[in-house]
Amino acid sequence: MTETLHLCVIPGDGVGQEVVPVAVAVLQAVLPEVQLSFAEAGWETFQRTGTALPEATMSAARQAGVVLFGAVASPSHPVAGYRSPIVALRRELDVFANLRPSRSWPLPDARRDIDLLIVRENTECLYVGRERLEGEVAIAERVISRRGSERVARVAFQLAMQRDRRLTIVHKANILRISDGLWRESCLAVAREFPDVQTDEGLVDSVAYHLVRQPGRYRVLLTPNLYGDILSDLAAALAGGLGMAPSLSLGERCAIAEPVHGAAPDIAGRGLANPLGAILSVALLLRHVWQRGDLADAIERAVEQVLARGVLTPDIAPATQETVGTHAMGQAVLAALGA
Ligand code: NAI
Ligand code: MG
Numbered sequence: 001m002t003e004t005l006h007l008c009v010i011p012g013d014g015v016g017q018e019v020v021p022v023a024v025a026v027l028q029a030v031l032p033e034v035q036l037s038f039a040e041a042g043w044e045t046f047q048r049t050g051t052a053l054p055e056a057t058m059s060a061a062r063q064a065g066v067v068l069f070g071a072v073a074s075p076s077h078p079v080a081g082y083r084s085p086i087v088a089l090r091r092e093l094d095v096f097a098n099l100r101p102s103r104s105w106p107l108p109d110a111r112r113d114i115d116l117l118i119v120r121e122n123t124e125c126l127y128v129g130r131e132r133l134e135g136e137v138a139i140a141e142r143v144i145s146r147r148g149s150e151r152v153a154r155v156a157f158q159l160a161m162q163r164d165r166r167l168t169i170v171h172k173a174n175i176l177r178i179s180d181g182l183w184r185e186s187c188l189a190v191a192r193e194f195p196d197v198q199t200d201e202g203l204v205d206s207v208a209y210h211l212v213r214q215p216g217r218y219r220v221l222l223t224p225n226l227y228g229d230i231l232s233d234l235a236a237a238l239a240g241g242l243g244m245a246p247s248l249s250l251g252e253r254c255a256i257a258e259p260v261h262g263a264a265p266d267i268a269g270r271g272l273a274n275p276l277g278a279i280l281s282v283a284l285l286l287r288h289v290w291q292r293g294d295l296a297d298a299i300e301r302a303v304e305q306v307l308a309r310g311v312l313t314p315d316i317a318p319a320t321q322e323t324v325g326t327h328a329m330g331q332a333v334l335a336a337l338g339a
Contacts, residue, residue: 005034008064013042014263015273016070022330023278029339030295041085042072053085067256073263095249097155098122102235106308110240113216119156120228124148127225144179149186156222157194166219169201243274243315248284255289257281271325274313302336
């Protein structure tokens with residue numbers, strides 16, 4: 001069984017350019033046979049070429065089926081012709097389930113009691129981008145479909161089977177009775193296919209509250225797009241910080257591994273960015289796409305060892321401690337891997 005493993009690498013903007021090469025080096029150390037292609041996307045690409053997601057990038061991504069994405073810088077004001085390439089790429093590859101694990105790392109500022117997986121619907125909700133102005137009133141449409149809800153729920157319940165068989169459906173169906181009502185009902189229908197999973201539900205605001213008070217009470221949170229976006233940043237903050245947080249977007253045929261963080265313009269270009277979010281995203285690829293849980297475990301153990309030794313980038317270090325940069329952190333992980 002020697003299936004060729006292809007990966008399309010898209011570093012993007014800002015610190016994406018710095019952390020992705022480090023994550024690629026770690027991947028090559030554990031899986032030297034992986035076939036890489038490189039492609040461009042983002043704000044810098046838009047300014048140079050007039051498009052943020054060139055057709056060549058799209059076809060390289062489609063061809064590989066598996067993408068490692070850094071980050072892109074998207075302006076918060078409307079720019080004619082610009083749309084976020086990562087949102088478009090997720091939609092184009094139909095990667096509908098976004099996995100965002102958070103676990104406590106041995107860090108001075110991290111909570112000790114987190115081992116949580118957020119499974120976030122990745123294609124619908126307010127992120128369909130249907131906004132319009134009617135005079136002085138802005139209206140955004142929120143789309144929730146039964147099919148979209150059920151397919152992400154199925155992924156979440158399958159993963160819950162490996163995580164103590166506990167899952168919480170997150171919604172706000174007490175207010176959004178029709179949209180979150182359909183989400184809740186669809187997820188509960190899938191729950192009936194998984195009688196071994198202990199399923200409960202929580203209102204998103206209450207889940208946020210309990211997540212801060214007692215994060216250990218959750219193992220898998222199944223959320224619509226917007227709630228998952230917000231709750232996963234919260235979980236990342238508790239577990240060690242945005243620089244540490246990995247994610248994987250999964251579809252029927254395609255996958256995108258990407259750190260949760262953005263382009264971090266405040267530190268970009270200085271070699272200070274934490275590459276562990278990107279490295280841990282590669283571990284998710286190995287575990288969930290390439291069925292190499294052994295290599296994923298090895299990477300996560302290496303990261304744990306490095307942190308326990310006090311090798312820290314500035315974002316995860318106490319102010320008084322000496323820190324390392326992106327490159328040195330990558331070297332430390334490679335050394336811990338014995339590479
Ligand atoms: P951000 O994640 O880029 O930065 C937030 C804070 O976390 C900053 O203080 C930054 O220095 C720090 N940080 C982020 N990644 C880090 C790393 N690897 N190591 C150390 N510190 C790190 O989010 P922000 O500031 O809201 O957005 C900046 C730009 O990134 C915007 O243009 C935004 O649109 C874009 N963005 C892109 C995302 C993506 O491509 N998936 C996700 C989030 C934001
Ligand atoms: Mg976010």
